[in-house]
Amino acid sequence: MYRIPLRRTVCLALTCGLIATSLAACTGDSSNGKIVLTVNGLPPKTEKANHKKFLDDVAEFEKLNPDIDIQPHEGKMDPKTFTSRLAGGQLEDVFYVYFTDPANLIAKHQAADISEYVDDFDSVKLIRKDLMRIFTGPGGAVYGLPAKNYSLGLLYNRALFTKAGLDPDRPPTTWDDVRSAAAKIAKLGGKTAGYGDYSTNNTGGWHFTAELYSMGGKIAVKHGKTYKAAFNDSLGRKVLQNLSDMRWKDHSMGARQQLDYDDLLRMMGSGKLGMYVATGDNIPIIVQQYDGHYKDYGLGPIPDGAGTLAGGEGYMFNPKDTPDKIRAGLKWLTFAFDNPDRIDHNIKWESKVGNPVGLPQPAIWTGDADKSWSAALKTYANVPRGNYKPFVDGMAQVPIRVEPPKAQQVYAVLDEAMNSVLTDEHADIGKLLDTAEADVNTILAEA
Known part of the structure; x- marks a missing residue:
């Protein structure tokens, strides 16, 4: 992944003097009286519209804040290089993270505490509290801000619902309802599957996690300083049994598996x-890459609704940042990403460049900001927003859950359980979960 090298001010001894106290003035914190702020998340040049939008935002911000010099870098969070970049002084002042990152970075003291500064920015108070908690430490200290979010729901084919005698405006809200609807859709014939699920390349473990969360279960719980597997219980067995029943008793998942x-x-x-x-952002991919039509797809809340797997992106602050850099960083974030006053501007731009407008997420706002967001979507929508109303109405009450520690390794283990129940009618669910629990505990012991 290409990153523009971090620029540093070179301070010569002749300029800075030889005494230690003078050296502090030559750390690259400012240039020509400006606060120099390095940030990443700049889209690559191959994403022409998004790349230009980011740089245009930088130019507008700098015009409004002539004392701040934003130096944007391409690249996002890379766990493999993060620690070495932080130790080597190469990490940006404000850096991009996924929702899975903050808890670990906070625990390892690899992000700055920005609590004493956030109260000066009113827009932060309008961000959803459940999203802010992702960037909050155990003692209530704040370490970053969310920028976008998503959560999993039930994506469904409205046309098939109609053909099967189901109400396309009332998708299933429980897993029992899903099973019943899937059986009716499968009876349409023509190799139509009522319900589909993954089981390879970590996607099976990902969906096992989502379905377990929806029933109120957990993948892992913390024990002291480490985590232990928590999915080998009645809810874990229920997830796998439900899939086995749909696959082998109802024959509603199709013969082709290992998807x-x-x-x-x-x-x-x-x-x-x-x-x-799935998440709502699957819909434009289905339309653009697989010849689908927006009118045919709806999105409902995750069945059972006891929790949903959520993700997203945001920004945190280098633990070496000075107070001036933290303030400058918060100014940048609350201008470019967390700015209620630019909601209409940003959504209008999305529509102008042909991006889908009207999908139910990202949705980070509360109060008047949320009303402004909804109004802008209504004004500029180019997809059928009504198709996603069940998701919008239902998900407000569903708590979000982030991915477990060592998520991809855990998902790889859980793939095996998902694959077995979908390819072997006589799979031993208890044994599958016992094996997965032992393997996951070995992984988590190193987390």
């Missing part, structure tokens, strides 16, 4: 799949 990420999108685009667990 990877693109497979379900392709099936949905071809009109051969009734439902699967």
Whole structure:
């Protein structure tokens, strides 16, 4: 992944003097009286519209804040290089993170505490509290801000619902309802699957996690300084048993299994799949890459609704940042990403460049800001917003859950359980979970 090298001010001894107290003035914290702020998250040049939008935002921000010099870098969070970049002084002052990152960075003291500064920025008070908690430490200290979010719901084919005698405006809200609807859709024939699920390349473990969360379960719980697996219980067995029953008793999941990420999108685009667990951003991919039509797809809340797997992105602050850099960083974030006054401007731009407008997420706001967001979506929508109303109405009450520690390694283990129940009618669910629990505990012991 390419990153523009961090620029540093070179301070010569002749300029700075030889005494230690003078050296502090030559750390690259300012240039020509300006606060120099390095930030990443700049989209690559191959994403022409997004790249230009980011740089245009930088130019506008600097015009409004002539005392701040933003130096944007490409690149996002890379766990493999993060620690070495931080130790080597190469980490940006304000850096991009996924929702899975903050808890670990906070625990390792690898991000700055910005609590004493956030109260000066009114827009932060309008961000959803459940999203702010992701960037909050155990003692209530704040370490960053969210920028975008998503959560999993039930993506379904409205056209197939109608053909099967189901109400396309009332998608299933429980897993029992999903099973019943899937059986009706499968009876349409023509190799149509009522419900689809993953089982390879970590996608199976990802969906096991989502479905377990929806029932109120957990993948891992903290014991002292480490985590232990928590999915080998009645809820974990229920997830796998439900899939086994749909696959082998109801025959509503189709004969072809060992599906990877693109497979379900392709099936949905071809009109051969009734439902699967997904985020709303799958819909434009199905339309643009797999010949689907926006009118045919709806989004409902995650079945059972006891929790949903959530993700997203945001920004945190280098632990070496000075107070001036933290204030400058918060000014930048509350201008470019967390700015209620630019909601209409940003959504209008999305519509102008042809991006889908009207999907139910990202949705980070509360109060008047949320009303402004909804109004802008209504004004500039180019997709059928009503198709996603069940998701919008239902998800407000569903608590969000982030991915477990060592998520990708854990998902790889859980793939095996998902694959077994979907390819072996006589799979021993208890044994599968016992094996997965032992393997995951070995992984988590190193977390």
